[in-house]
Structure formats: structure tokens, C-alpha cells
Amino acid sequence: MQIYLVGGAVRDRLLEMPVKERDFVVVGATPEQMQARGFRRVGSHFPIFIHPQTHEEYALARSGGSEAGSSGELAHDQSVTLEQDLARRDLTINAMAEDGQGELIDPYGGREDLQRRVLRHVSDAFSDDPIRVLRVARFMARYADLGFTLAPETHALMSEMVAAGQLDHLVAERVWQELYGALGETQPRRFFELLRSLGALQRVLPELDALFGVPQPVAWHPEVDCGEHTLMALQVAVELSDDPEVRFATLTHDLGKGTTPERILPSHYGHGERGSRLIDQLCDRIRVPGRFRELARGCASYHGHLHRLYELRPKTVLKMLTGLGAFRQPGRLTQFILVCQADFQGRGGFRQRPYPQGEDLMRLYRAAAEVTAATQDASLIGRLLGDAIQRERIERIGERMRTIGATVN
Template sequence: MADITQLLNTFLVGGAVRDSLLNRAVVDNDYVVVGSSVDEMRKLGFIQVGKDFPVFLHPKSKQEYALARTEKKAGQGYTGFNCNASSDVTLEEDLMRRDLTINAMAMDINGKIVDPYHGQVDLKNRVLRHVSSAFIEDPLRVLRVARFAARYHAYGFTVAPETISLMTQLSESGELLSLSGERIWQEMERSLADANPEVFFNVLYQCQALKSIWPDLHNLWGIPNPAKWHPEICSGLHTMMVLKQAVLLSTKTTVRFASVCHDLGKSLTEDETLPSHPGHETAGLPLIEALCTRLRVPTAHKNLALKVCQFHLHVHKAFELKPSTTLKLFEQLDVWRKPAEFEDFLLCCQADFTGRLGFETREYLQKDFLYRAFEMLNMITAKPFVEQGLKGLQIKEAISQQRLKVLTQFKVDYLQQNNII
């Protein structure tokens, strides 16, 4: 029996066409159907899933097939559109409503490219360019373009100046405030998972979007740091450098998100104390809490971000801390119950240290010292103290005293072996 799609005028569209032309792995195949109707699609066995516009799942392959449609702005936000999916909507009209020219190409069943808006030219020239002036009707496109800029940065893509101009216009219109926190986080997390998430934030900063969706991060640009420890000076630039280092150290979006959040408190530093930032660690905590509540950031991301923000300077000063203070730090970080999170915490601290101009390849022995100390102390158990007849709080106190004794000697040995003292 012939595939039912042969009874329809179907085209492969969007990302699948773009990525195949880039010789990049295609993740999803999306199809548009021209000249059909909801009734015909249902009669052929397609399962309708779209409420706002007619999108269907193939009864066997479960791939998406959408009727060709046009959209007209009818309200605020990215959902404020009236949809026309009548059978007389052409493929060119459907492609015109898309965000970027490289996403506005289609391929017929014979492999022929339909490219009315010169997406192949922009693909060759590595340019992200809007299809039409209707781009400005959807605020979500600001985030999507920033995400595409990050995803395709390694291919050499940049955003066209005229598209940046429209994105800036959208950002300054207040339309970004209509986006839900969940939708913003979805775009942000997808970018954090890519190889160049710093590009996502840089583009949003460039077009003034960051001022709306994450003002505390936006405000870091232009805030100075002491040149001795931060030759790059600018706190915003430093944060992006830290993020780049985090990408090299971990694929986890928790680590990358925490790295972006670690210095948010510097946005609140009083001018008279600059370039020093006393208390910026604790100052950043309510900013992270507020952001995570607004964007509904997952708990694991929030918890790591809070710990990195509050305690990263403790790690940088690990060799200066008294053993008792180091043990207290371990308790505050809950390392005995959450060793994996502690590893991620240390990676963030390393990213903060190496995310500075000229520091990129420097050795960060503080991480090695603290993790090896943790491994050694984690081997101390209650068993020998129970066998001695101790009970309850006596056991807890005995474990603490043993940890302190072991850590004190380990620190002396470590500092001597590494010529730190």
C-alpha cells in the first residue's frame, strides 16, 4: 500500500532543509502540506494535535505535518496571531511567515529546493537574516535568533545588522515582557546546552533584550573589577569568559547556568567601593532566587547557582582557610550527601578562576586540594567509634574531631608537596 503522503502535496521545511545543506545532523523532519484541509487530513488518518493551527501526526511515522498557513498579528506576545490555513495558501506564503531566510526553505519529494527568500545565499554567506518586516510581530524571535547565533557560531554565522536593528526595536517596545518565564528558560537552557552559549547572551545584550529578560546580568557590563585579578576589567565580559571555561569543563547546563550567575551581586555594588565588590557573594543570592522563581528554573540549577554564588571565594582562598573553616564549608555545601554536586561546584569555581584574561591555562590547585581532602575525609565512618561504645552526639563529635585531625595534617602535607608554603 502506497504511503498516504503521496496523496498530498508535501514539502520538507525549515531546520531539516537548513541542516542538510550544512551537512549537519538532522534531528527532526517537519513537513508542510499545501492545498489540503483539516477534513482531508483526518480522512487520510492523520492525527490532529495543533489547537491554534492545524498540525497533524502521521499515523505510522508520527512525524509532523502542518497545513500551509499565514499568520496575522492580532494581539501582544508570541501567541497573539490569527491563523489562516485554508487550501489556497501557497508554499511561498507559508515560508514568508518564518523567522530567518535559512529557515524559510523547502524541499519537494524529488529533492528540489524551493527558496523564494534567498536562504541559500545567506547560508553560503553565513548570515542570519529575517525574512520580512513581519519578524517584529513575534517577540520570541529575538531569543530564537540569539539561540541560532550561538548554535551556528562555529560555522561562522553572524546576525545581519538590519536584523539586529529589528531585534533592538522589539526589545525596546516592551513586547519581551509578554513572554512567559518558562518559554524564556526553554530557549536559554537549549542555548546553554550548545557549544557557544556565550554568543546567546552577547547577542541579547547587543540588542538590549537582556535588559528586559535578565536585567541583573545586563547590568554587569561596564562594572569594573580590580585589574590585578581581572585584567579583562568588565564584569560582563568576565562572566562570559567564565561561561566559556565552564563549557570546556562540563556539558551540564547546571554548571553552565551557575557559572553565569556567580557574580550577579556585583550589579549592586555601590560606586564608591568600585572596583572592589565587598559582599557581592551574599548580595547575589536574592537575585538568583528571584530569577529562578520568575523563569521557573529547575531546582538543581538553582541550588548549584546559589552555592557557587555564595562560596566561590572560599574556594579561591582554600589554602588560607583554617581546617575548621574548611570543614564548615564542607558542611554548608552538604558534600557528604551530595558529592556529585560538590564536583560540579568545584568545576564552576575553576571556571571562575580561569575565566579571566591571561588566566585561561593557569593551574587551579584549590580544586584538587579540596576534592582530595573530601575523598579522604569521606572515608572516616562511624564504625570504629560505635565499636568504642560511643553513642549519638558522641559519635558525631568524634567524627568531626577525626576529620579535623586528618584535614590538618593533609593540608600541611599538600602545601609542602606543591611548594605553596
């Protein structure tokens, strides 16, 4: 029995990056031998074991197929070599191992590709698992700051996979997993740019792909293109917050512009309502968690309101706060403001412009939030109580808006 450290831990150590988790491959062992040593077996398709003390994953060496969800058969008998196990992996930079003495085992040139900053597939077996296209795009988002590029032959192979329809029936949960991971990287726009260059964005996220080539008024969007604006806003969101819900809501805030009737372009009247429906469509298809959907819908519906805050009536401000669920979940309002700021500053030449609407909306919210059932006449109940709370909140918002208006003017 021989045990090797493999994959991401080896890659990240060579890149001098923090190693977040370690995975191991065991060569020459049987499931029974692993269990006899106290390892706990998990996984139904092939033997993976959890170490009894460290709780790290140990997998028996296997050949054929891919790390997860492959259409190929996986063999994991004792005769499978380390080189065979590494050959089934996606990229050369992930197909390296270290033995117990820390010696590097690199049969497919992963270290050289790391040094050259190239993402390259190990073999044509890459195409066994089409989710790898999204996984490679996620690596581009992660390593773009380090200057990584995609090998031309890997780009060509992935383009062939897309053209052959291999991405048309991906498991929804796995698409969301890769999208969620990409949103957590330092350059998530690279994920979407690569997918678009492959023709994959239209297959996987057609609502987002539809934004590219759609114009906006140049006075407010010097970058003009809706798709480009969305990616610019997403990168601002990355600078503002590491909250994946904020980043997802920024990504989807303008989806409605992809369905704007051509006759009214470059205006986009009603895009918020259309966008909310598209967000539901997207979230249903790839099984996006409810909390992401709720924030995204609120941002799509109301981001234009916050941009025009100083033009709104107090009643409209209260409607926005209520629609966002701010009185039930105050943290949701903070998220909404970050998305709106990213939207505003994610435009050509706008990055350094101030966005006072965010702080001012918080002031209006705090004024309205002081009004509760406890501050009303104890004799009021039901609808009468609700109406009284609403009237006083509108009054408080109006008073504060006059103060804010005087300051702005």
C-alpha cells in the same frame, strides 16, 4: 495533498551539519484527512499531527502569526500555500522546503543567505512574536563559529521591538527555554552579546546586564569588567563541560558584583551572599529548574572559598563541603569545581594557568567522606553522633591539608 520537508532539517543539510530532527508541512489537506491516514493530532492552537510510524511532526500549512506563541491569528484551511506558510517563519534560512524528490523550494533567498552567512528576517511579521529576538540570538551562538552575522535591517527591527517594550512581558518558560538552548551552543557568549547590543539583556536578564561596566581589581582580573569576565568564564566552562547546570552556574556565579556599593569598588566584599539572592530572584522570574538554582547558589556562595583553599581552616572546608551538599550528592562537588576552574581561568591571560585547588578539594572531600555513622561508636545517637562525625571529619581534613600544604610549599 502535498508534503514538504521544512525548516531546520533543510537548513542543516545545506550547511552539511547533522540533521537532528525533521519537520514537515502538509499543503491541501484537512485535519480529518490526516486522522484518516492514522496521524495523531496534537496541539490546541493549530493542527499538528504525529506520524504513526516515524513519530515525526506534520503541520498543516498555515498563514499569519508565527511558529509559536504569536499574537496573530493562524489560518490553516486547504487554500494556504507553501509560500504563505514559509512567509510566517522567522529567518530566511529557516524558510526553505524540499519536496518529495529533494528539490529545494526557496522563495525568500534562504540558500543565498546561508552562503553569505547572514541571519535575516523574512518579513516584518517577524515582530509578531517577540521571543524571536532571543531565538535569533541563540542562532548567533550556534553559528558564530561558521562566521554568521546579523543583517543590519534585522538588528534594527529587533532593536525597535525592544524599544517598544515587546520583550517586557515574555512568557517565563519560553525565556528559560531559549536561555537553556543558548547555554548548549558552542559560543553562548554571542547570545548575551547580541541581546546587550539590542538593549534586550537589561529587559530579560537585568541581573546579568548590571555586571557590565563594573570594575574588579586588575591584579586578579586583567580584563577588569565584571560582565566581560562572566562571558570569558562561560566560554571556558563550554570547553570544560557540556553540562548545562555547570554553564548556568558559571554565568551566574558573580551576579552579586552588580550590586556592590560604589564606595568599595573595585573590591566586592560579600558578593557571594548578594549573588545568591539575585540567583533566587532570577530563577523565580523565569522559572529555572531547582537543580540549576541549587548549584548556582552554592557556586555563588563558595567559589571564593575554593580559590583560597590553602588559606582556609579545616572547619571552614567542612562547612563548604556541607553547604554544597557534597556528602549527599558527590556529583555536585565535581560540578562546583568545574565552575570554579572556569571562573579562575576565564580571566585575561589566565586560561593556561593550573588550578590545583580542584583536585586538592576532592582529596579533602574523600578523606572526610570516609567518616560516617558506621565508623562511630554504636552507642552514639542524635546530636552526639553528628558532633562526633563533624569532629572526626575536621581532623581528617586537617591531616590531609597539612600533607597538601607541604606539597604546595
